[in-house]
Structures are given as structure tokens and as C-alpha cells.
Amino acid sequence: MAEVTSGHDDPISSRSRIIAAAARLTCADGWSKVTMGRLAQEAGVSRQTVYNAVGSREDLAEAMVLTESAQFIFTIVEGFEKHPEDLLPAIHEALENTLVLAEGNALLRAVVSATHGADTELLPLLTTHSESLLGTLMVVVQDRVDRYEIDLEPERITAVIDIVVRSVLSHVMQPTATPRETAASITWLVARVLGRTEELAAFRA
The missing domain is CATH 1.10.10.60 (Homeodomain-like)
Known part of the structure; x- marks a missing residue:
């Protein structure tokens, strides 16, 4: 003690x-x-x-969620900052590092276990703040992506970001492959959308 x-x-x-x-x-x-x-x-x-x-205890739950979320946001930003000149490697770095962090995050695993009946009281940590977390991640990623030259209409860029962020959150909660494989698959899809077909081979899972 x-x-x-x-x-x-x-x-x-x-x-x-x-x-x-x-x-x-x-x-x-x-x-x-x-x-x-x-x-x-x-x-x-x-x-x-x-x-x-x-x-209150509810306030404590919120504080834990926000504290853990900050770690993920920092990891995303760090991934983009390592590749300031090229969007695709930046996306891949941010995705893979985020998924690796999620894989080794004990609190996240405890939260996820609630969805399988291990501790139903923990479920509000996922549901109560999911929309605000999604919105925060969207803003952070949009801010980073806007620093690159992209040949797409702004509304299309926002739509792609929304799809990518939602997909990553899904894999964070229920991974179906390794972080590297998932990051490669999502980056491959982004490369297709951007028309950078000559680089697709580099991002095949």
C-alpha cells in the first residue's frame, strides 16, 4: 500500500x-x-x-478514457511527423504505431473485455465517450493530412479520413490481423483512392 x-x-x-x-x-x-x-x-x-x-466514480472513468486517448493521439501525430513530405508512409507509420500501442495497452484490453461479459460495469468507458473520441481523432488526422498536397476535393478527403479512422478504431477494439498487416491494408486502400497505383505493392499486407 x-x-x-x-x-x-x-x-x-x-x-x-x-x-x-x-x-x-x-x-x-x-x-x-x-x-x-x-x-x-x-x-x-x-x-x-x-x-x-x-x-465521482463516473468522472474517474472519463478521466481514464481521456488519459488513454491522449496517448493514442500523440502516437498518431508522431507517425505523421516522421514523414512530413509523403502522405502514404505517414499514414502507414501512424496506423501501425497506433495498433501496436493498442495491442499492448492493458487498460484497453480490460475495457474490451467488458463487451464479452467480463465486467459489464466497464462498458460505459467505451460507449459514453466514443463519439467525442471519434470527433477528436478526426480533427487531429484532418489537421495533419491538410499539410500534404492531395489531388482530391476537400469533402472527399474528409470522407476518406472518416472511413480510415472508423476502420482503425474497429481494429483497435477487435483486431483481425497483426498491426503491420492491418496498417498495410488500410494504406493500400488509401493509395488506390489517391491514384498512386505505382506504390500499391509497397503496402500489400
Whole structure:
């Protein structure tokens, strides 16, 4: 059990520590076993500090989702930044790295298990914020894609981004192939849409 800190602990530090502790407990025992009292012990703070830092249990669930989402967004941005001159390798890098991150993300696996009856209380973590997460990812990807010269109408570009983001989220939740294979398949489809047929062979799964 972590040592309980004083009431003068930095609120930002306490919040981060509490969210991290909640994720650990969720991964270990399931969301239904995460109580505010147990969380306070795990994070080394008082119960009142938990409530002050994250609010209700529902607020805590939202904070965990947003924290994990930030990691995925950073990974997507990083993939594009590695290939500032060429969109297709940028897409492939962002997709593969995101899927690799999802594959090794223990909290995400715990959340996904809810859909198979392992912990039904965890299901709201997926459903309540799915639309806002989708919207955020759309904005992030659109911002990156707009930096490349693409011979398509803006509305067509937005439609392609929507399809790609939804497809990736589907594979994050229920992977059907390796991250590299999935990234290659999706990038291959984008190459077809962009008319870059000479590069298709490089992105065959």
C-alpha cells in the first residue's frame, strides 16, 4: 500500500497519480472492484483527495478514457511527423504505431473485455465517450493530412479520413490481423483512392 501524502500535495500530481492507480486496479481486478477507498490506498492519498481530484466514480472513468486517448493521439501525430513530405508512409507509420500501442495497452484490453461479459460495469468507458473520441481523432488526422498536397476535393478527403479512422478504431477494439498487416491494408486502400497505383505493392499486407 502506498504511503498517504499530506493534504498539501500538488493537486495536478495527485490527480495524475489517482488516475494511474485507477488504471492499475482496473487492469488487475476489473472496474467493478475499483472503490474510492481502495483507490485512495493505492494512490497514497486520502479519500477526500480522491474526490477533490477526480470527482465521482463516473468522472474517474472519463478521466481514464481521456488519459488513454491522449496517448493514442500523440502516437498518431508522431507517425505523421516522421514523414512530413509523403502522405502514404505517414499514414502507414501512424496506423501501425497506433495498433501496436493498442495491442499492448492493458487498460484497453480490460475495457474490451467488458463487451464479452467480463465486467459489464466497464462498458460505459467505451460507449459514453466514443463519439467525442471519434470527433477528436478526426480533427487531429484532418489537421495533419491538410499539410500534404492531395489531388482530391476537400469533402472527399474528409470522407476518406472518416472511413480510415472508423476502420482503425474497429481494429483497435477487435483486431483481425497483426498491426503491420492491418496498417498495410488500410494504406493500400488509401493509395488506390489517391491514384498512386505505382506504390500499391509497397503496402500489400
